Amino acid sequence: MKKLALLAAAAALAMSAGPAFAAKKQVVIVVKGLDNPFFEAINQGCQKWNSENKDSEYECFYTGPASTSDEAGEAQIVQDVLGKADTAAIAISPSNAKLIAQTLKVAAPSIPVMTLDADLSPDDASLRKTYLGTDNYLMGFKIGEYVKKGKPNGGTVCTIQGNPGADNILRRAQGFRDALSGQKGIAALAGEGGWTEVSGCPVFTNDDGAKGVQAMTDILAANPKLDAFGIMGGWPLFGAPQPYRDLVGPLKDRIASSDFVIGAADTIGAEVDIAKEGLVNALVGQRPFEMGYKAPSVMIDLIAGKKVEDPVFTGLDECTKDTVDTCIQR
Known part of the structure; x- marks a missing residue:
């Protein structure tokens, strides 16, 4: 009986704590491959957003296939992510634009979809809400x-x-x-x-x-x-x-x-x-850290039905031997 009482007390405490114990909704970034330092910079931007928005109901979640050469793996991850109940929005860097477009057509997601770093082809642009990244x-x-x-x-x-x-x-x-x-x-x-x-x-x-x-x-x-x-x-x-x-x-x-x-x-x-x-x-x-940092906020705006520009460009840095010390924007 004492054990049951303790369990009941623990359950009551969890219920009274409310949202703090609830799993966060995920705004997901799917990249071409985890083996590329460019995409790791996007991940760092995603994690920076998380560290600055700990009280948000949303969490930036970064994923992708192990290798950038695994086009089918990326498409499968997109399909899996779209099937999860806690996925609130998704940002995709398509390794194969046509394959990802076909995946989206089959999945017919009810959540906002955007592209990041790489876009879909113009013929398939209606499948996403906006593109965030480089011109x-x-x-x-x-x-x-x-x-x-x-x-x-x-x-x-x-x-x-x-x-x-x-x-x-x-x-x-x-x-x-x-x-x-x-x-x-x-x-x-x-x-x-x-x-x-x-x-x-x-x-x-x-x-x-x-x-x-x-x-x-x-x-x-x-x-x-x-x-x-x-x-x-x-x-x-x-x-x-x-x-x-x-x-x-x-x-x-x-x-x-x-x-x-x-x-x-x-x-x-x-x-x-x-x-x-x-x-x-x-x-x-390019500015991959900025892409990863901005993507969660853009997805949250899309979830809220706010107007988001299409495209959203993140700028370029031009470096020569004479300018390398000052050419990169931080």
Whole structure:
């Protein structure tokens, strides 16, 4: 009897405590893969929001497949998250835009859906409420401007890309080509603006740094007179920094004189140090921490039915060897 009385007292105490014992509703961020430091920066933003909003009824929950190459795994996680009763809203960085769109069509979620970092294709944009992240076309365009500034008369170029189904990377590549060609919508550079993409390019590396460096090695071996690389994600630099240094180090003098030009995306990990070392002409960086920090508030506004702009851009940071000490916004 004494034990029952104690249990009853404990239950009464829990009931009187009310919401403090209730599980929080989750605003969920699903990224392409947990193996990428870019997405870890998004997680840090998510956790910062949690630390500043401990009294909120919502909690930012970060998840994704173990590897950025696991497109099916990401789609399964999205499906699972949408099936949970405590999921109040979801922000997705689609590794494969079409696959995630199909997942959303089948799931037909009744909660707000937004995209983060990478968007759905324009044809599927109605499946989400807004996009929060980088203006990826502008990012690619700026990388192209730096390459064009270094080689104003044009030359041969190769783009290193990530996942062929990732909308954000495809938008960057389009912006890059448009900047070099001076035209809109060029599918492949074949002399426009003086620029030609070499055979075998673009190269898709599934966001793998080592594959990116190997692809650059192979392209340089096949095209010793190559003039430029446009790297649409920082994977070779932050994912395999020493192999990148080993490959590009012998080209340092050519990079310094803009005889050879490398423009790359992102400013994370070892990338800024690599820029200081003069092993890349320019970096155009995103703000992943800001994405992760802002996403919960945007999702909560969507839950409340408030008007949210579409898109919500988080800005860019442009870094060269001469500006790396001050180029990144904090």
